[in-house]
Amino acid sequence: MAEPCPARRPPYVASLRRTLPGLLRDPLGTLVALADAAPHQVVRLNLGTLRPYLVAEPAHVQHVLRDNAANYTGSGGRRRLPRRLCGDGILYAGQEWGEDRWRLQPHFTAKRIDAAVDDLGRAISDAVDELAGPARDGAPVDAATEVSRIISRAVSRVFFGGKLSAADVARVVAEQDNAATSLHHRLLVPFLPAAVPLPGDRAFRRAVHNIDEILLPLVRAERAGGEGGDDIIAALARARDAHGNKLDEQRIRDDLLAVLVATAETPHVVLTWLFPLLEQLPDVAVRLYDEIDRVVGPGDAVSREQLGQLHYTRMVLDELLRAYPSGWLVPRTAIGDDVIGGTRIKAGGTVLLSPYVTQRLARCWPRPEVFDPERFAPGRPGRVHPYAYYPFGGAQQCLGQYLFRLEAPLVVATLFSRFRYRLCEPGMPHPRLAASLRPRERVPLMLTPHRQPALA
Structure with a gap:
């Protein structure tokens, strides 16, 4: 662990009376404003029982x-309930992360993923x-529902062998978000x-x-059925830990949940x-199309x-x-x-x-x-700091980041090569602050065919 250096300055203190109205009205904007008001400082939020x-x-x-x-854990004293959701799998930044990553790494090497691109492209198509x-x-059609359906179909076929x-x-994925969101009250009283x-x-x-009703029967059937196949479920069923022991069903379930979140939710x-x-x-939109x-x-x-030629698409993403x-x-605790x-x-x-807050700091962006999208154009000056941009959460982000940069352009390119759309309800939806940053309102679309394949 790094030795703490002597404290040199107090934090910028945001009092409850001054910040509560803004946090209730526009929590994201208020957090960005507080961070902008305290350059190079840590901000202490006075939220009553939680500071x-x-x-x-x-x-x-x-x-x-x-x-x-090493000095910061993802849950601290609040770990008991979250562990029932994630266990000690790769959703947690615990000491077993390296072992979990090693176990799954053969399925997510650059060579393996590159070989799966065409399969993913066909499944998405x-x-x-x-x-x-x-x-x-x-x-x-509902944008969130259809994007979820498209990605779930591809993930099921390519990574889980159907x-x-x-x-x-x-x-x-939906239940994982529900579970994580329901823990917010416990964040306010971590000592309870x-x-x-x-x-x-x-x-x-x-x-x-x-x-558990979905994943555990699948794990049990795989462990009892000869552990065949080349998909992630089969690989975890035959995997062993650092001591040479087979993984128990709970650990396999935890890793499956982690992979599902990485491949489908983001x-x-x-x-x-x-x-x-x-x-x-x-x-x-015109340049993307x-x-x-x-x-x-x-x-x-x-x-x-074709995926390698979608340069502007990647800039937009x-x-x-x-x-x-x-x-x-x-x-972190x-x-x-x-x-x-x-x-x-x-x-x-x-x-x-907060990646959202840091990525909207005026002194960085x-x-x-x-x-x-031109911020990400090739040849543009580099960012002021590597951690001015960390949308996947930092040091243990590689799996989710790599899969997003593969799946997202495939979905966007396939969809917009065939359809154009208009919003049924124009305007930007408000953010819904849950475990993930989702639109609060539905995003219904009217699709129109864009191009049709030539007849043979």
């Missing part, structure tokens, strides 16, 4: 997530084909024993039960924001070669991750005393990192409120 430290300065974020990461009916009939249905993929009931506890238990959540954004930014029309043939599944990171809040930016953090103190 966490908001850490937004990129150098301070790096200290927590990389330089002194087949799922997008099903939108032809609503487009022909003039029936509205053993976990697309419907069950979507259900598990888990035995003391709070609002959200029942919803948490129900969500965990629903996840692309679904982030891409839902794209539709209302593009309608407000016609110049960006032009690139996709030039690279992807009508009716074709996007190939590995990188900017989308800056503006609307799925994991908007990353809570200090194991021992530390000093961040001159502010002393006592053992047990709660530190709040010119005109941060403007959606500008």
Whole structure:
């Protein structure tokens, strides 16, 4: 663990009286304003029983997530209930992370993923084909529902060999979000024993039960059936830990949940924001559509070669991750005393990192409120600090980041090579602050066919 240096300055204190109205009205905007008002400082939020430290300065974020990461746990005293959701699998930043990553790494090497691109492209193409009916009939579709369906179909086929249905993929991801969201009341009273009931506890238990009903029978069947196949479920069923022992069913279940979140949740959540954004930014939309029309043939599944040519599409997606990171809040608990930016953090103190806040700091991002894909154009000057942009949460982000950058452009390119859309309800939806940053309102779309494949 890094030795704490002497504290040099107190934190910027945000009193409850001054900040509560803003937090109730516009919590994200208020947090950004507080961080902007305290350059190079840690912000102490006075929230009554909870007084966490908001850490937004990129150098301070790096200290927590990389330089002194061993001193910060993802749950601290609140771990008992979250462990029922995630166990000790790769959703947690615990000491067993390296072992979990090693176990799953063979399925997510660059070579393995590259080989799966064409399979993913075909699976996504087949799922997008099903939108032809609503487009022909003039029936509205829900953006979040359809993106989830498309991604779940691809994940089920390519990563799970069809053993976990697309419907069950979507259900598990939705229940995981429900479970994580229901823990928010416990964040406000971290000292309260888990035995003391709070609002959200029942919803948490129900969500965990629903996840277990889907995943545990699958794990048991795989362990009893000869452990065959080349999918992730089969690989985990035959995996062994560092001591040479087979994994128990709970550990396999935990790792399956982690992979499902990485492969299905983040692309679904982030891409839902794209539709209302593009309608407000016609110049960006036209350039995106032009690139996709030039690279992807009508009716074709996007190939590995075409994926590498979608440069502007990737710029749009990188900017989308800056503006609307799925994991908007990353809570950490200090194991021992530390000093961040001159502010002393006592053992047990709660530190709040927020990719959303850091990625909208005016001192790091010119005109941060403007959606500008050119920020990520090749040849542009580098960011002021590597941790000014960390949409996947920092040091242990590789799996989710790699899969998003593979799946998201495939979905966008396939969808927009075949359809155009208009919003049924114009305007940007408000953010819903849950475990992930989702639109609060539905985003219904009217699709129209764009190009049809030439007849043979």
